[in-house]
Amino acid sequence: MRKDQYILGIETSCDETAASIVKNGHEIISNVVASQIESHKRFGGVVPEVASRHHVEQITIVVEEALKQADMTPQDLDAVAVTEGPGLVGALLIGINAAKAFAFANGLPLVGVHHIAGHIYANALVQKMEFPLLALVVSGGHTELVLMKADGQFELIGETRDDAAGEAYDKVARVLNLPYPGGPHIDKLANESDEALQFPRAWLEEGSYDFSFSGLKSAVINYQHNAEQRGEEINPNHLAAGFQQSVVEVLTTKTIRAAREFKVKQVIAAGGVAANKGLRNSLEEAFIKENIPFYVPPIKLCTDNAAMIAAAGNSKYSAGHLSDMSMNGRPGLELNSWN
């Protein structure tokens, strides 16, 4: 019988300091996330220097807490997986240095994980991933359609040409004076709304799986500014609903088309914006009609966490891809296959 495999995951690429222990790539033993959202709120977005300082303060506590909650010692672990990129370089480096020190001190192998691979593998924590699989990755920094023909294989079939979906959510939220991060607030207003304003949909060239959200973002912001200049009150719910409908319709339509073309066995959604109720409902309904299984992790596994890094790290470690002590933070790291 194969021995159980325990991976410690560490994630510090943006504004969460997180550590987690995952068994055999799918069972969460502990999952600790220290959020910095409160500190960034007053600036209306993530301030890199503030993020780095928080990571330094939190990282040791969070790693110790992950071991404590799991009731494990470093000797019980098989490897340490850490987010290598993309992300804020100063923030990444804190997790990477902590992972290196931990691995070195305890004689453990080190595995560098791509943040988006992590978001995708959050799904392995809730169901068995079956291939070929299509992943819609929607976060603060990424909007991508990724085709996986096998475990550890990634083909980018579409991506945003400008803003990421989460970025557009956050910018529109700012115009409406909603707190950072704005995505969940827009989602709430949109769901409470009985009416939606009409905004454009960016389909791009026929057949393209790419996305664009900056035109929509500008249209929404202009609408708000014009109304302000005329001294007119706008209903923020109607505006939020109109914006969300446009984002959700484009994401859903392109995901369905790709799922059909590549005849996938499974469709999954990943990343912070996959926490969006409107998007989850739209994809769920659409894929029931398509008769293709669709999965999305619970909200706390959609936003940044280290269990997803441990899950992806488990697959990469099992495939024999290890990193060494020269690992560096790579803000522009590409999503490469490891199988």
Ligand code: KG4
């Ligand atoms: O994946 P994530 O936690 O961090 C990145 O890797 O970027 O995603 C954060 C993004 C933010 O832009 C946030 O506004 C968005 O996810 N978000 C949402 C919702 N919850 C978080 N966007 C729309 N609706 C939500 N419910």
Ligand code: ZN
């Ligand atoms: Zn993320």
